[in-house]
Amino acid sequence: MAKISPAPKIRWITDFDLAAAILAHKAFREVTFKGLVPLLGHVIVTLEDEAHRERRSLEGRLFVTSLLKSHEESLIPEVIETTLQPYLEAGSGCLVEISQAVTSRIAARIIGLDGLKDPSATTEAVRLLSALVGGTASTHGEHPPLTRRQARNLLRQHFIDNALERRRNLVNQYRTGKLTRAELPFDLITLLLLHQEEWNTQQISAEVAFYAVAAVDTTATLVPHLMHELWKFYQNPTNLSQGYVSLPEDQDFLRAAAAETLRLHPVLPTLFRQARQTIELGEICFETGEVVGLNLGKANLDPAVFGDDAKEFNPLRVVRARTRRAGLSFGGGVHLCLGRELALGTPESTTTNPEHSLFGEATLLAQALLRHKARPDPAHPVQTPSEYSRDVYQNYPILLG
Numbered sequence: 001m002a003k004i005s006p007a008p009k010i011r012w013i014t015d016f017d018l019a020a021a022i023l024a025h026k027a028f029r030e031v032t033f034k035g036l037v038p039l040l041g042h043v044i045v046t047l048e049d050e051a052h053r054e055r056r057s058l059e060g061r062l063f064v065t066s067l068l069k070s071h072e073e074s075l076i077p078e079v080i081e082t083t084l085q086p087y088l089e090a091g092s093g094c095l096v097e098i099s100q101a102v103t104s105r106i107a108a109r110i111i112g113l114d115g116l117k118d119p120s121a122t123t124e125a126v127r128l129l130s131a132l133v134g135g136t137a138s139t140h141g142e143h144p145p146l147t148r149r150q151a152r153n154l155l156r157q158h159f160i161d162n163a164l165e166r167r168r169n170l171v172n173q174y175r176t177g178k179l180t181r182a183e184l185p186f187d188l189i190t191l192l193l194l195h196q197e198e199w200n201t202q203q204i205s206a207e208v209a210f211y212a213v214a215a216v217d218t219t220a221t222l223v224p225h226l227m228h229e230l231w232k233f234y235q236n237p238t239n240l241s242q243g244y245v246s247l248p249e250d251q252d253f254l255r256a257a258a259a260e261t262l263r264l265h266p267v268l269p270t271l272f273r274q275a276r277q278t279i280e281l282g283e284i285c286f287e288t289g290e291v292v293g294l295n296l297g298k299a300n301l302d303p304a305v306f307g308d309d310a311k312e313f314n315p316l317r318v319v320r321a322r323t324r325r326a327g328l329s330f331g332g333g334v335h336l337c338l339g340r341e342l343a344l345g346t347p348e349s350t351t352t353n354p355e356h357s358l359f360g361e362a363t364l365l366a367q368a369l370l371r372h373k374a375r376p377d378p379a380h381p382v383q384t385p386s387e388y389s390r391d392v393y394q395n396y397p398i399l400l401g
C-alpha cells in the first residue's frame, strides 16, 4: 500500500509583535501564494531578493503619491458616480455588487484591462479571480465550480489577451515614433511592455492576473464590512451624542473607520512564511524549512497592542507609534501591500493638509454611499457571515436616495 506522508506541520503565530517581526525578517520567505507558481509562473509576490526588489521598484511607479492623488481627484470619483448611477435610479442595489463593480473598474484602469464596463463583466471577472485563488472549491451563485487552470484561461480569453494586444500595438507605434510617451496609457501592462522587453505574453498575463486578484476582491470585500460597521456605529446614540462624526463629510473619520474595519476583518486572514535558515525570534527557534502560519485575524485583536477593547470597532482608537491602524492586514516587510494607499489612503498621516493626504477608494466609496443616503434594506435583512464561514458578505441589499 502506498505510504501517505504526513502533511507538514505548521507553527501558528497569533502574537502581533512576533507576527510583525516574522514578516519583517529576511530569514523568512513568502509562501502564501506558492500555489500560484505552477499555474502562472513567478509573479511579484512569489519573487525573492534582487528579482523581487527590481520588480517592486518598477511597479511601484503605479503607486506614487502624485499619481494616486490625481486618481482620487478624477478617476475614482468618476468611476464611483457612473457605477452608482443605475442603482440611484432604481433606489436600491446590492452593496457587494456595487463594491465589486467600483473596485474592478478602478483596478482595470490601473492594470490596463479593457472590457470591464458593465456589471455583468465585472461580476464575471470577480468570479474568475476568486476561482484562480480558491480553485475547485470556489463557486459563485449558480455557476459550476471552476478549476484554477480553467479560471486562468477564461481570464486571459475574456479580459487580458485583447487588452495586451491593444497596448502592444500602442507601444510599437511609440517605438516607431508615431506616438509620444505622453500619448501612451500609464498602466501596468504598458509599463511591463516598455520595461520588460524580453517578457512573453504568458509572463505579462500572469503578473496582470495576480494584480487583478490582489486589487479587486480585497477592497470589494472590505467595503460591505465598512458600511456595516458604520451603520452600527451611527445607530449607537452615545457615539452620535458625543459629536464624533459630522456625516458624511468627515473624511478623516471615514478613513480611520476603513482602517479599523480592515483590522477587524482582515481580507487575507492568514499569511504563510517559511524559514530560510534556523533562526531564533521571540524565544522560539524556527528550523530551516519550517512553515509558519500568521493568524492576522487573531494578531490584530492583541490587547497588548490595541487595548482591552481590541475586539470593538472604534475608529477613534489611539494607536501606538509605528503600528498601522489596520494592524497587519496589509502584511509587512518587503511584500507589504503595494496597493494599500490606493485602497485605504494614508490613515497614519498626521498632516491636516488634504493636499498631502490620501483617502483611498474604500473611504471615497463609503463617503459617496453615505452622501446618497445608502442604508440597509429593512425588507431584506443581511445575513452576517457566521464565525465558521469566510468573513465575507455574499449579498447585502441596500436602499439609496
Ligand code: HEM
Pocket: 030, 032, 033, 044, 045, 046, 056, 107, 110, 211, 214, 215, 216, 218, 219, 222, 262, 266, 267, 268, 271, 272, 328, 329, 330, 331, 332, 334, 335, 336, 337, 338, 339, 340, 342, 343
Ligand atoms: C483592502 C485592500 C487590500 C488588502 C487587504 C491587501 C492585502 C495585501 C497583503 C496582506 C499583501 C501581502 C501578501 C504577503 O505578504 O504574502 C498584499 C500584497 C500586495 N498587494 Fe495588496 N491588498 C489590498 C489592496 C491592493 C490593491 C488595490 C492592489 C493593487 C492595485 C494591491 C496590490 C498588491 C501587490 C502588488 C502585492 C504584492 C507586493 C509584493 O509582493 O511586493 N493590493 N496585499
